[in-house]
Amino acid sequence: MATDVTAQTPDGTVLRPLERDEWDKWYDTLVRAFGGTPESAEERALWRELTEVDHSIGVWDGDDCVGTAGAFSFRLTVPGGALVDTAGVTMVGVAATHRRRGVLTSMMRRQLDDVRGSGRALAALTASEPAIYGRFGYGVATHGLNVEIDTARVRLAVPPGTDAVRLRYAAPADALGACEEVYARTVAGRPGMIARRPGWERVALLDAESDREGASPLQCVVAERDGRPVGYARFQVKPEWDTAGPAGTVVLRDTQALDPAAHAALWRFLLSIDLTAKLTAYGRPTDEAWRHLVSDVRRCGLRVRDALYVRLVDVAAALGARTYQAPVDVVLDVEDAFCPWNEGRWRLSGDAKGASCERTADAADLALSARELGSAYLGGTALGALAAAGRVRELRPGALAEASTAFASPVAPWLPHGF
Ligand SMILES: CC(=O)SCCNC(=O)CCNC(=O)[C@H](O)C(C)(C)COP(=O)(O)OP(=O)(O)OC[C@H]1O[C@@H](n2cnc3c(N)ncnc32)[C@H](O)[C@@H]1OP(=O)(O)O
Numbered sequence: 114m115a116t117d118v119t120a121q122t123p124d125g126t127v128l129r130p131l132e133r134d135e136w137d138k139w140y141d142t143l144v145r146a147f148g149g150t151p152e153s154a155e156e157r158a159l160w161r162e163l164t165e166v167d168h169s170i171g172v173w174d175g176d177d178c179v180g181t182a183g184a185f186s187f188r189l190t191v192p193g194g195a196l197v198d199t200a201g202v203t204m205v206g207v208a209a210t211h212r213r214r215g216v217l218t219s220m221m222r223r224q225l226d227d228v229r230g231s232g233r234a235l236a237a238l239t240a241s242e243p244a245i246y247g248r249f250g251y252g253v254a255t256h257g258l259n260v261e262i263d264t265a266r267v268r269l270a271v272p273p274g275t276d277a278v279r280l281r282y283a284a285p286a287d288a289l290g291a292c293e294e295v296y297a298r299t300v301a302g303r304p305g306m307i308a309r310r311p312g313w314e315r316v317a318l319l320d321a322e323s324d325r326e327g328a329s330p331l332q333c334v335v336a337e338r339d340g341r342p343v344g345y346a347r348f349q350v351k352p353e354w355d356t357a358g359p360a361g362t363v364v365l366r367d368t369q370a371l372d373p374a375a376h377a378a379l380w381r382f383l384l385s386i387d388l389t390a391k392l393t394a395y396g397r398p399t400d401e402a403w404r405h406l407v408s409d410v411r412r413c414g415l416r417v418r419d420a421l422y423v424r425l426v427d428v429a430a431a432l433g434a435r436t437y438q439a440p441v442d443v444v445l446d447v448e449d450a451f452c453p454w455n456e457g458r459w460r461l462s463g464d465a466k467g468a469s470c471e472r473t474a475d476a477a478d479l480a481l482s483a484r485e486l487g488s489a490y491l492g493g494t495a496l497g498a499l500a501a502a503g504r505v506r507e508l509r510p511g512a513l514a515e516a517s518t519a520f521a522s523p524v525a526p527w528l529p530h531g532f
Pocket residue numbers: 146147202203204205206207208211212213214215216217218219238239240241242244245248
């Protein structure tokens with residue numbers, strides 16, 4: 114929780130917790146920091162409702178709001194399937210009139226102190242620019258795959274049972290319950306996924322005409338077996354025609370499936386909608402199954418992008434909350450200038466059943482900073498790869514291979530949606 118203590122920032126502005134009746138002014142500052150184009154009334158109302166005022170801060174120059182930062186209370190899946198309370202850092206903006214004077218730094222300082230004070234071991238965010246948050250100890254923990262599939266050329270080889278999956282169109286709002294049921298059942302299976310709090314399901318239905326860029330309103334198809342939902346896809350169709358005929362685009366917004374047949378049925382459908390020749394999707398899992406079903410992966414236009422940045426606010430609690438896919442017993446020498454309570458040597462002992470992490474005076478096996486721990490935490494970035502970049506140092510021969518193997522995840526971590 115934000116404390117009610119105001120603080121003077123280095124440039125003389127005042128930082129304090131947000132009050133509910135300041136929200137409009139605060140939010141306008143945020144919107145302007147992102148260019149100033151207002152979103153729909155529906156979207157603004159939803160973000161107002163979802164803003165956790167207790168976890169939001171503003172920086173003020175007199176009556177003018179010049180800095181904003183918030184945090185959503187999420188539960189994030191970590192390797193092993195535990196859900197860990199996480200501050201989902203969001204709505205960060207500084208007025209261009211006050212940039213590069215330390216306003217962001219003062220907000221990050223206050224926010225991480227608050228996150229620690231509230232007993233949450235993790236903070237996580239998506240960054241508007243990758244260069245911003247490393248200095249505050251955030252490391253890239255998940256990647257997403259942007260795809261542009263030439264559906265006129267790419268075919269899907271589907272597994273047995275696919276034809277037993279029934280697909281039906283439904284109005285997105287009517288199908289929300291079925292979609293959320295499927296989503297909820299996928300959360301524990303993949304690190305990086307977020308257990309949604311009430312209200313968040315409506316973010317997936319935002320569908321302002323001004324954001325469609327010529328595409329249809331949101332459409333939804335539910336996959337069922339024996340009358341039970343086993344998957345869904347939400348998408349738009351953008352009709353286009355060229356000299357050779359129909360060349361429309363399927364804009365995939367969101368899809369989940371509970372088993373291989375449901376997954377294949379949905380992707381076969383998405384890749385074969387009449388009058389379309391392309392499918393685009395943003396931020397899909399890097400190891401999603403359809404990549405192993407397509408006839409020509411080179412025509413799928415794959416591009417990898419950084420997605421979720423993770424910050425270990427409490428190193429011991431965070432490392433102890435996940436499991437390790439191979440036994441590990443290493444002493445980590447952690448450098449953390451921004452959250453100095455994490456600094457020093459920690460013995461991590463764990464395996465596939467659980468782990469503990471405690472302070473130790475023993476000699477260190479690996480030296481790294483909190484940022485590297487954030488990158489490696491969900492199992493998507495190998496400690497070995499960070500060592501190859503000179504960002505992790507091996508102090509005991511063999512410790513790097515041991516820890517790198519243990520930290521890995523059998524499923525690529527993935528952020529299911531922005532926030
Ligand atoms: C989780 C989210 O909400 S992500 C959204 C972030 N918001 C935006 O991108 C909106 C537009 N940008 C902004 O509002 C601001 O420029 C911010 C928030 C990115 C930075 O705020 P500022 O108050 O200018 O940052 P501050 O002065 O504290 O800078 C701290 C350090 O970060 C560096 N930094 C700040 N922004 C950037 C950037 N975009 N790229 C690279 N470095 C940056 C500064 O140079 C400074 O470095 P130094 O300590 O070596 O001198």
